[in-house]
Amino acid sequence: MKPQDSISLVKSERRDPCALCDQANYEILFRQDRNYHPLTTVICTHCGLVSHESIPKDHELAEYYSKEYRQEYHGEFHPSGRRVLREWQRGAELATRLSTYTRGCRNLFEIGAGIGCNVKQFELAGLDASGIEPGCGFQQYAKRHLKADIANNFFQDLRTGGPYDIVLMVHVLEHLNAPVQAFETIRKILIPGGLAYIEVPNLEAPHSRPGRLFHFAHIYNFTGSTLAMLARKCGFRVKHAFSRSSDKNLMILLERTDREMLTLDQSSYQCTRQAIDRYNNLTYHLRWQYIKERCRTLYRQHSTRLATRYRLNRILQRCQEPQQTVFHKVA
Template structure:
C-alpha cells in the first residue's frame, strides 16, 4: 500500500508526527494536506465508534445538571443562529441532515425551529441519547452505509470530516444528496490555530488535518465551492454550494508555510509553558528572595533556546 495523498495523488510526503501504534501523520509536499498513514481499516473505525470508545468526549455517561443542560441548549442555539444567518436565503423545504450528530443538541434546535431533521450517528449510545432526550430521527450507522433517498436544504458536518477515512467518497455522497440550492456547512480544526500542544492537537482519531487552503481544495475536488469561509476562532467554518465546474488550485508553497508555522508554534508553546510552570512553582514556594535570580537564569536559557531549530518530526 503506497503512501499517496488523497487530495493531489502525490507520493512525496514527509513525516510530521510519530503517533501511537505505528499510526503516523505525514504532510504532503505538493499540496500541504496532513494525513494519517498507514490508513486504518474502516470496519475497525466503525467498531470503535459504535462501541462507544469516543463517547466520553460528549459526556454521555454523565447525568447533566439543569445548569449544564441550559448551557448546552444556549450553545446549540448560538450555533443555530450563526448558521441560519448564512443559509436562510437558500432554505425552501426546511430539511436538515447532520452527519455525526452525536447527542443531537444542534438537531434539537433546528427541530424546535420547525425543520424536518435527520441525524446519522455511528455510536449506539449517542444515537440513543438523541432519540430519547430530543425525540429526533437518528440512523445509527456510518454515513457511508446509510441509504438516503431525498435531498436536503442543509447538510451539517460539524467536526466529522477530520474523522473520515475516505473524504473524497464521503463528500461525493453528500454532493448527491444536495440540490443546486442546498448548503453544506463544515467545521473542522484549523492547523494554523492548534490551541494546545501539538501532540494533543494531532489526535490519532483525526485522519486528516486541514488548513483553509487544503480544505478549499478538498471541497473543490469533490465539486463544492466555498461561498463563505470563517477562520476567526480556532476552527475553520465553511459554507458551501455545489459547483460542477470548480477545480482545485494546488499551492506548492502551502506545506512550507505549515511547517514554518508549526515549528514556530511548538517553540513558542514550549517556552510559554516553561515560564508559566516556573512562575507557579515560585508561587507555591513563595520564594521572593530567589525570584530575581531564578528569572535571570530563565532569561539566559531562553536566549539560548531561541537559537534552537526544531526537526520536522513533532
C-alpha cells in the same frame, strides 16, 4: 526551536496517493499521538494535507466508533449533563450563525449528529431536521431525551437520502478515512445549489500544545487552505468562511456547484509546516492568548457546574413537548 517530538524531513514509506492532490510524497511529522501512543502522522509535500501514515479501513473504524470512541475520546458512553448543556448552547449558536442562509431552506440533515442538539435547535427554528450518529449511547440519548430525529447509522452506509437543502458535518470530516467520498455523498444528497456547513479543528491555529496535536480518531488534519482545496476538488465553492486563520476551528459554508479543475495553493505545504513548528511546549504555554483562555474556561466550568441541573431539566422538558415544523417561505 522545534517541538519535542517533531521529526524534520524524514521521508515516509507511504505509497498510496494523497486524497487531495493524488501525488505520493510524504514526510513524517510526528510518531506519537496526544497520549504518547504510537501514531505516525505525515504531510503531503505537494499540497500540505496532513493525515495518518496508515489510513484505517472501514471495518476498523466501524468497530472503534460503535464501542470505544465516545469512551476513549470523551471519557463517557452516555453524555454528561454538562456536555448536553454545552452542546445545546453550541447548537443555538450554529442555528443563529446560519440563520441568514437557512431562511429559504425546508430541510436539514446532520452527519455525525452526536447528542442531537444541532438537529433539535434547527427543528425548533422551524426546519424539518434529522441526522445520523454511529455511537449508540449518544444516539439513544438524542432519541429518548431530546426527541431528535437521529438514526443509529454510519456515514459509510449512507448511500441515498434527501434531497436536502443543507447538510451539516460538525467535527466529522477529520474522522473519516475517505474525505473525497464523503464530499461525493454530500453532493448526492444535496439539491443543486444546496449548502454544506463543515466544521473541523484548525491545524494552523495553536489549539493544542506541540506533541499533543494528533489522535487516532482524527485521520485528516485540515488547514483553511487544504479544506478549501478539497471542497473545490469535489465540486463545492466556499460561500462563506465564518472563521479566521487563528481560530481553533475552521467553520465554512459551501455551495454545491459544477466541478472545476483543481488549482493547488502553492504555499499550502510551507504554511502548514510553519504552523506546526511554530511553538515548543514552553512558548505555547506562555502565550497571553493561552493564559486568557485557560482562565475563561475555568470560570465557565465553575459557573456551569452550579447551574447544570436546573438548566438541563428545563431543556429536556421543552424537548418532550410535541414540535410543529414551520416551513419558511422561500425568499
